[in-house]
Amino acid sequence: MPDLLVVGSVALDSVATPFGAVREALGGSATFFSYAASFFTGVRLLATVGEDFPREHLDLLRGRGVDIASLQVSKGRTFRWAGEYGYDLNEAKTLDTQLNVFADFKPVLAPELRRIPYLFLANIDPALQLDVLHQMDERPRLVALDTMNFWIRGKREALGRVLAEVDVVTINDGEARELAGEPNLVRATRAIAAMGPKTVVVKRGEYGALMFSDGAFFMVPAYPLDSVFDPTGAGDSFAGGFVGYLAATDRVDAPAMRQALVYGSVIASFAVEDFSLNRLIRLTRQEIDERYDAFGDLTRLEASPR
């Protein structure tokens, strides 16, 4: 049985950046997550697409070993998102959102999914995230979730309930400040941990990531890239590397969490080098391990000779 289940969105993204554009490319939080995690472990993908979803995309996921038995094809059109980025690639401007079949997504876990030990609740309605968690027959060893400002503003109460039950939350820095109502990021991070998750991972785009876990901070810089083409999916690729690594090693202790944060950063650093999944499609495990070591070199420090 695969080790890791992700519930989220599969979408067709139209993205424009100063460096190019794609139309109706494969996207969605669960897509990036599962593709990224597949470098480390078996992944099951629970999501919905419309009848128009291209077969080649299914083949692509299947080719990476992603289990798409629970990827439901619903009557209607696939979720579509269109956005653009300026030279400040930290913030997308949404041009169009067509939820289509995703509007009626009510994830139902097949019996064989209810004992999977690692669960990632990608960025969907927190009420659905909680419902998925409650469908599990056994409390997973690790439950992580991602969320965004849309739910922080519109579903705060439901978000609070699911946060109280998860182990890890991944969130952008701006969203962390908004969720905590606190401009200082250190205090915001601690405040979110007090809402329930023992581990808070804050994604800071070109500034890397920080993790507050068991009372200690850990910081990973962003990899120094000459070119960032498209940040779409970076956060979900990050989460896929992070949770995928933990599931693969079946460890959730502090050193493993740190390694996982670096693997997440590694995968995200590749994801942004091209549009859609294009860079991940060309990615090899050897490249991942080499960049992991390069991340280590970026911050390696000798003790002071005092």
Add this chain to the structure above:
Amino acid sequence: MPDLLVVGSVALDSVATPFGAVREALGGSATFFSYAASFFTGVRLLATVGEDFPREHLDLLRGRGVDIASLQVSKGRTFRWAGEYGYDLNEAKTLDTQLNVFADFKPVLAPELRRIPYLFLANIDPALQLDVLHQMDERPRLVALDTMNFWIRGKREALGRVLAEVDVVTINDGEARELAGEPNLVRATRAIAAMGPKTVVVKRGEYGALMFSDGAFFMVPAYPLDSVFDPTGAGDSFAGGFVGYLAATDRVDAPAMRQALVYGSVIASFAVEDFSLNRLIRLTRQEIDERYDAFGDLTRLEASPR
């Protein structure tokens, strides 16, 4: 003979942040630099103040062992700067600048200053920076300079000439992009190194610092602070810790440069905890060393068990 010479400004700063305000507090690039460096090594301060400069400030510097024999008292008033910060403490809004005696500052090196092995050219007119460097009888072992957007825009040609002759430049991220004419910070940093300095240190405020030195990147996160009171002087305190440490150890090899970058970050992290020099005045060497170790913990990573 002291190991380190700094040439720059001594000022009286009036600063307002969301957390409080000070009027005519001790400030200036050479002040923060020399006070910070004094935790590591002997420092000589070459600057100018007016007849109105409070004696208590001189006593404060002298009390830290800063050599102020070349701090000239000129006829007129001391340089004054007034600025304010919003909740985004990354950017100061200048409310008032009165150059006063600083407008006519023409640094002249006394003979005993012309063979000092470590030289920091704080943020002054690049033509003066070059003039100081050319007054040295012997090329120092290390020359570092700081600059800002005012000189990048107004004195680009002079700045290019002095950059070609220094070893280290410290610069903000926005200014690095502007100097290089390149939005990507990695490419901007490399482009600045190509202008002359073997080592480029980019200060990123709440996101820490990066260094490009001898072809390799090194990243230091900002220390996770619960409260940042006043970022004024953080960059110069950073430079004081950085160059002060190098001068104290008399090493400029790659591991020492990395340690120095962390010591710079340590001092800056203290400097922002209070207005003016107030936190540095209460600072002990033991606190510095403890925070150095805490910085190491922030990024400590085990090799991946693959």
